[in-house]
Amino acid sequence: MFEKVLVANRGEIAVRIIRACKELNIRTVAVYSEVDANSMHVQLADEAICIGKSPANESYLRIDRIISAAEIADVDAIHPGYGFLSENAHFADVCESCNIRFIGPSSRAMNALEDKALSRALAKKAGVRTPPGSEGVVDNEQAALTVAKRIGYPVMIKAVAGGGGRGMRAAHNDVSLVKGYHTARNEAEKAFGNSGVYIEKLIENPHHIEFQILGDNRGRIIHLGERDCSVQRRNQKVVEETPSPLFSESKFKKLREKMGKDAIRIAEAANYTNAGTVEFIVDNDANYYFLEVNKRIQVEHPITEEVTGIDLVRAQLMIAMGEPLKISQGDVQFKGHAIECRINAEDPFDEFRPSPGRIEMYYQPGGRGVRVDTHAYAGYTIPPTYDSMIGKLITYGKDRREAMDKMSRALGEYLITGVKTTISFQQAILQDPNFRRGVYSTNFVEQLLSGARRELIEEKS
Ligand code: ADP
Ligand code: ADP
Ligand code: MG
Numbered sequence: 001m002f003e004k005v006l007v008a009n010r011g012e013i014a015v016r017i018i019r020a021c022k023e024l025n026i027r028t029v030a031v032y033s034e035v036d037a038n039s040m041h042v043q044l045a046d047e048a049i050c051i052g053k054s055p056a057n058e059s060y061l062r063i064d065r066i067i068s069a070a071e072i073a074d075v076d077a078i079h080p081g082y083g084f085l086s087e088n089a090h091f092a093d094v095c096e097s098c099n100i101r102f103i104g105p106s107s108r109a110m111n112a113l114e115d116k117a118l119s120r121a122l123a124k125k126a127g128v129r130t131p132p133g134s135e136g137v138v139d140n141e142q143a144a145l146t147v148a149k150r151i152g153y154p155v156m157i158k159a160v161a162g163g164g165g166r167g168m169r170a171a172h173n174d175v176s177l178v179k180g181y182h183t184a185r186n187e188a189e190k191a192f193g194n195s196g197v198y199i200e201k202l203i204e205n206p207h208h209i210e211f212q213i214l215g216d217n218r219g220r221i222i223h224l225g226e227r228d229c230s231v232q233r234r235n236q237k238v239v240e241e242t243p244s245p246l247f248s249e250s251k252f253k254k255l256r257e258k259m260g261k262d263a264i265r266i267a268e269a270a271n272y273t274n275a276g277t278v279e280f281i282v283d284n285d286a287n288y289y290f291l292e293v294n295k296r297i298q299v300e301h302p303i304t305e306e307v308t309g310i311d312l313v314r315a316q317l318m319i320a321m322g323e324p325l326k327i328s329q330g331d332v333q334f335k336g337h338a339i340e341c342r343i344n345a346e347d348p349f350d351e352f353r354p355s356p357g358r359i360e361m362y363y364q365p366g367g368r369g370v371r372v373d374t375h376a377y378a379g380y381t382i383p384p385t386y387d388s389m390i391g392k393l394i395t396y397g398k399d400r401r402e403a404m405d406k407m408s409r410a411l412g413e414y415l416i417t418g419v420k421t422t423i424s425f426q427q428a429i430l431q432d433p434n435f436r437r438g439v440y441s442t443n444f445v446e447q448l449l450s451g452a453r454r455e456l457i458e459e460k461s
Pocket of ligand 1: 082083084161162163164165192236237294297298299300387
């Protein structure tokens with residue numbers, strides 16, 4: 001049993017992890033950067049240690065400082081959250097060699113899925129389709145042109161180390177491919193310290209559907225169903241829901257079972273343990289393609305918790321402590337419908353420009369079927385340094401209709417002043433007739449923001 005866990009993260013996910021630890025009677029240690037001294041995770045943890053200045057590469061990304069903090073506080077394990085060091089195999093390795101349990105997959109599994117090109121190769125070997133594309137990293141522009149000729153335009157140039165919706169660009173012809181190839185490599189080097197890019201077919205207006213995986217240390221792997229994350233802006237998720245409305249259409253009905261099995265197959269091929277997510281895109285002819293594995297707890301994990309009744313962070317802790325999974329695939333029951341809206345401190349009327357600053361008034365919605373995961377409070381100052389997500393609003397209902405009605409009601413109740421937020425934008429999504437019908441793909445937000453609809457949103461503000 002763990003007695004003490006260090007949380008190597010900040011924001012809402014650090015709060016989420018501390019909550020799970022407290023419920024298991026595990027003591028918690030927060031680490032924080034100078035600008036986060038008043039942050040909620042620091043206040044909620046049993047102990048807190050400052051690890052440096054506000055830029056992430058001087059604090060939350062400093063393996064040496066986090067390990068020192070872990071040793072000073074004498075913890076049994078480290079939970080990395082998402083982003084920052086969560087998918088860093090080297091960090092997992094360092095933890096293990098210091099006799100500190102890393103709460104996540106083994107460094108071996110992480111290495112097998114280290115980058116997107118390696119993951120593609122692993123999926124192929126496991127017999128799961130990936131978008132047509134290059135065999136691995138594309139080393140020169142001639143090779144890029146050859147791949148594009150074989151698979152046909154449009155194509156995506158993707159950084160092997162990309163993430164968070166960054167590091168990919170579309171190309172529609174030879175000219176834009178050659179130009180995009182060099183730009184993509186330069187950008188990838190700057191953003192991820194790895195210039196490697198590969199090419200895959202651009203699937204037009206796909207659906208993003210992912211499966212939540214749990215694996216224990218004895219080789220049992222189960223999935224906890226899908227999440228539809230097709231409501232995206234610039235390849236970043238905005239609203240997520242489960243079950244996917246797509247699967248209620250007859251053409252797509254058979255996919256749930258097939259994709260769930262394929263997700264497990266990929267996890268098995270990587271000897272995956274702990275929580276993870278296998279991401280796919282689905283085209284309008286019901287073909288599906290593997291995208292990547294997120295080797296960590298995911299932002300949108302709460303919707304899966306709501307419909308399965310399984311606490312995923314608690315499960316992560318139990319698995320890391322060596323506990324076997326107590327349920328098999330057949331025991332996983334799905335009930336009702338859950339939706340999550342990501343609430344960002346951004347101005348939806350000004351190109352979603354980040355809006356850091358002091359929160360003046362703060363009132364969050366509640367009532368039956370409403371959950372808010374956040375670190376925000378009245379008087380809290382959102383620093384400009386990190387990403388702009390300040391909370392997640394999750395609603396649960398007996399069916400999709402009820403979950404949507406609760407979401408509209410809850411968004412209407414959510415009161416945050418002092419900074420701009422995306423609440424009105426989320427409300428516009430919830431009011432959209434196509435969203436309400438459950439008919440949307442990854443181009444939905446772009447369509448919503450363009451033309452007449454955009455004016456509608458502006459009038460409302
Ligand atoms: P999810 O897949 O759960 O929606 P995101 O892809 O939005 O999660 O990423 C979660 C967090 O991790 C975000 O803060 C995002 O910016 C960060 N992140 C993910 N991958 C990377 C990466 N390769 N480099 C930098 N940040 C990343
Ligand atoms: P990230 O690591 O940034 O999450 P992903 O590979 O998971 O990158 O892709 C994020 C999103 O980008 C997908 O959900 C999808 O909307 C879009 N995308 C990625 N690859 C393709 C593709 N080949 N065709 C069409 N859309 C894609
Ligand atoms: Mg992804």
